[in-house]
Amino acid sequence: xxxxxxxxxxxxxxxxxxxxxxxxxxxxxxxxxxxxxxxxxxxxxxxxxxxxxxxxxxxxxxxxxxxxxxxxxxxxxxxxxxxxxxxxxxxxxxxxxxxxxxxxxxxxxxxxxxxxxxxxxxxxxxxxxxxxxxxxxxxxxxxxxxxxxxxxxxxxxxxxxxxxxxxxxxxxxxxxxxxxxxxxxxxxxxxxxxxxxxxxxxxxxxxxxxxxxxxxxxxxxxxxxxxxxxxxxxxxxxxxxxxxxxxxxxxxxxxxxxxxxxxxxxxxxxxxxxxxxxxxxxxxxx
Amino acid sequence: xxxxxxxxxxxxxxxxxxxxxxxxxxxxxxxxxxxxxxxxxxxxxxxxxxxxxxxxxxxxxxxxxxxxxxxxxxxxxxxxxxxxxxxxxxxxxxxxxxxxxxxxxxxxxxxxxxxxxxxxxxxxxxxxxxxxxxxxxxxxxxxxxxxxxxxxxxxxxxxxxxxxxxxxxxxxxxxxxxxxxxxxxxxxxxxxxxxxxxxxxxxxxxxxxxxxxxxxxxxxxxxxxxxxxxxxxxxxxxxxxxxxxxxxxxxxxxxxxxxxxxxxxxxxxxxxxxxxxxxxxxxxxxxx
Numbered sequence: 001x002x003x004x005x006x007x008x009x010x011x012x013x014x015x016x017x018x019x020x021x022x023x024x025x026x027x028x029x030x031x032x033x034x035x036x037x038x039x040x041x042x043x044x045x046x047x048x049x050x051x052x053x054x055x056x057x058x059x060x061x062x063x064x065x066x067x068x069x070x071x072x073x074x075x076x077x078x079x080x081x082x083x084x085x086x087x088x089x090x091x092x093x094x095x096x097x098x099x100x101x102x103x104x105x106x107x108x109x110x111x112x113x114x115x116x117x118x119x120x121x122x123x124x125x126x127x128x129x130x131x132x133x134x135x136x137x138x139x140x141x142x143x144x145x146x147x148x149x150x151x152x153x154x155x156x157x158x159x160x161x162x163x164x165x166x167x168x169x170x171x172x173x174x175x176x177x178x179x180x181x182x183x184x185x186x187x188x189x190x191x192x193x194x195x196x197x198x199x200x201x202x203x204x205x206x207x208x209x210x211x212x213x214x215x216x217x218x219x220x221x222x223x224x225x226x227x228x229x230x231x232x233x234x235x236x237x238x239x240x241x242x243x244x245x246x247x248x249x250x251x252x253x254x255x256x257x258x259x260x261x262x263x264x265x266x267x268x269x270x271x272x273x274x275x276x277x278x279x280x281x282x283x284x285x286x
Numbered sequence: 287x288x289x290x291x292x293x294x295x296x297x298x299x300x301x302x303x304x305x306x307x308x309x310x311x312x313x314x315x316x317x318x319x320x321x322x323x324x325x326x327x328x329x330x331x332x333x334x335x336x337x338x339x340x341x342x343x344x345x346x347x348x349x350x351x352x353x354x355x356x357x358x359x360x361x362x363x364x365x366x367x368x369x370x371x372x373x374x375x376x377x378x379x380x381x382x383x384x385x386x387x388x389x390x391x392x393x394x395x396x397x398x399x400x401x402x403x404x405x406x407x408x409x410x411x412x413x414x415x416x417x418x419x420x421x422x423x424x425x426x427x428x429x430x431x432x433x434x435x436x437x438x439x440x441x442x443x444x445x446x447x448x449x450x451x452x453x454x455x456x457x458x459x460x461x462x463x464x465x466x467x468x469x470x471x472x473x474x475x476x477x478x479x480x481x482x483x484x485x486x487x488x489x490x491x492x493x494x495x496x497x498x499x500x501x502x503x504x505x506x507x508x509x510x511x512x513x514x515x516x517x518x519x520x521x522x523x524x525x526x527x528x529x530x531x532x533x534x535x536x537x538x539x540x541x542x543x544x545x546x547x548x549x550x551x552x553x554x555x556x557x558x559x560x561x562x563x564x565x566x567x568x569x570x571x572x573x574x
Contacts, residue, residue, distance in 0.1 A: 001477055001478065001479055002476075002477075002479075003476055003479060003481065003537060003538065003540065004436045004479050004534065004537055005537070006534060006535065006537040006538070007534050007535065007537075011535075013300055013533075013535045014299070014300070015298050015299075150289075150290050183549075183552050183553075186514070186549040186552065187514045187549045187552050187553070187554060190289060190513075190514035190515050190516065190548060190549055191287050191288070191514070191516050192287065193287055193288075193289055193290055195289065202538065226472070226473045226476040226477070226540070226541075227476050227538060227540065228476065228477060231538050232537075232538070235535075235536075235537060235538040238535040238536070239536075239539070242530055242535075246290070246292055246293055247292070247293070247299055247523075247526040247527075247530075248523075248526070248527070249289060249290055249291075249292045249523060250289060250292070250488070250515065250519045250520070250523040250546050250547070250548050251523075251527070251544075251545070251546050251548075252289070252514075252515065252548055252549045253514075253545070253549035253552050254544065254545050254546075256539075256542070256544060257539070257541075257542045258538050258539050258542075259538070260476065260538050260539075260540060261469075261472045261473045261476050261540045261541040264469050264470075264472065264473045264541050265469075265473070266473050
């Protein structure tokens with residue numbers, strides 16, 4: 001058996017007006033995990049702003065969210081550029097009103113052996129995940145303080161933040177930094193009523209995962225998790241919405257793991273270790 | 287400023303019928319955090335079993351649930367004894383139906399330097415916290431498996447499980463065991479659709495705090511100022527997190543420990559001032 005399937009994706013879990021009048025900004029919100037989390041806010045009445053470098057992705061994500069009845073705003077932004085982050089917030093807030101929640105989801109990733117990572121590749125991945133999270137959080141905090149309003153941040157993480165991940169040194173180090181940043185900012189900003197948490201996203205095959213075969217969504221990948229199945233889209237939305245809602249109002253500095261037990265040890269013995277450089281498929285260990 | 291105050295306990299959270307088909311056993315459910323969690327589940331339709339050794343505590347928990355229009359029964363049980371646990375499940379099933387949620391909340395603790403803890407004192411705490419959690423979980427899982435139904439277990443941890451707890455060596459070690467057990471059982475029982483998670487509460491003051499534990503606490507106002515959050519936790523905030531973890535909306539969360547403490551366990555400053563005071567200077571019970 002697998003873990004039970006969740007309730008239908010249209011179920012908002014929280015009262016349907018929990019986020020009425022609120023604005024959530026999701027970086028990288030046009031696809032994948034960001035879009036999944038945005039859906040959870042849309043179901044509870046939030047206005048949704050999504051930011052991405054890619055206009056096509058923005059258009060696709062916006063269309064999907066509008067299909068849920070949400071008011072959607074989009075902005076192109078490279079979160080590595082501090083001035084672009086400021087401009088993006090300005091454009092969004094002019095159109096949608098002050099941003100109440102920030103989901104730092106923008107990220108990029110690809111399999112690579114550490115010895116083959118060139119300087120640009122290292123910087124691209126770590127600057128989007130870690131610098132981008134910091135810049136957006138800093139801008140969000142400044143604007144919340146200016147209007148004297150509470151807010152909440154959720155950072156998108158992976159369990160390799162604390163296990164390491166051969167073939168992914170760049171992203172793993174950046175996510176470790178983001179996890180630590182979650183803890184520091186939670187303590188620094190609690191008295192400003194800005195809560196800062198993170199969500200570890202388990203196996204969630206979607207079109208932006210490198211080498212992901214969508215046909216395997218219900219197949220091999222799910223079977224490798226103790227849960228026996230992959231994450232469902234609505235399970236991400238509920239977790240993010242709960243953390244930002246007033247019902248999670250005493251939760252800050254938390255790293256919520258939504259992974260079906262995947263990061264935990266499951267055997268005394270493991271399959272034979274294949275050194276990363278001998279693998280045909282670097283991430284999946286073959 | 288402090289973190290915002292929450293909604294009142296009766297504010298609508300998840301749908302009011304979310305737990306209408308569930309029966310929830312809460313060990314130590316007659317007082318404090320256990321009673322608050324019992325009320326949270328009762329508000330969303332669950333039948334409640336208040337497990338406690340103390341008749342007054344059971345009556346208090348039942349009364350709190352009934353006041354909300356909920357249904358509750360009490361059962362006298364020492365969770366260090368698996369036979370008593372089995373009898374409790376029999377009685378719960380007979381009166382309310384199959385138990386689908388288990389909250390392992392019962393605990394005991396007293397402050398003492400490690401060198402002052404007697405074998406009996408050590409065993410009393412670790413056997414209630416760790417053994418009791420394991421025995422109740424095992425019985426719950428056995429019956430869920432036999433019934434072919436899904437279930438959720440919620441353990442209660444503490445942040446000193448991973449920082450150590452001077453003055454609470456017994457409880458800190460037992461809670462570390464509970465968090466580890468949460469992880470192992472989360473992996474072992476996922477295939478049986480039994481999810482196992484843990485809550486690590488910060489400071490949630492309540493009127494039932496035992497007299498022997500009140501001594502080292504300085505009251506809400508002083509404690510609030512020591513915390514990043516600027517305020518203590520409110521019981522309904524613990525109830526909402528407990529309900530979320532056991533609800534079908536947390537269907538992919540297992541083996542996890544959720545901390546609800548307003549960032550209180552995290553490092554607050556570069557130096558660890560105020561001055562370090564050895565445990566035996568503040569945790570030792572004065573003897574005549």
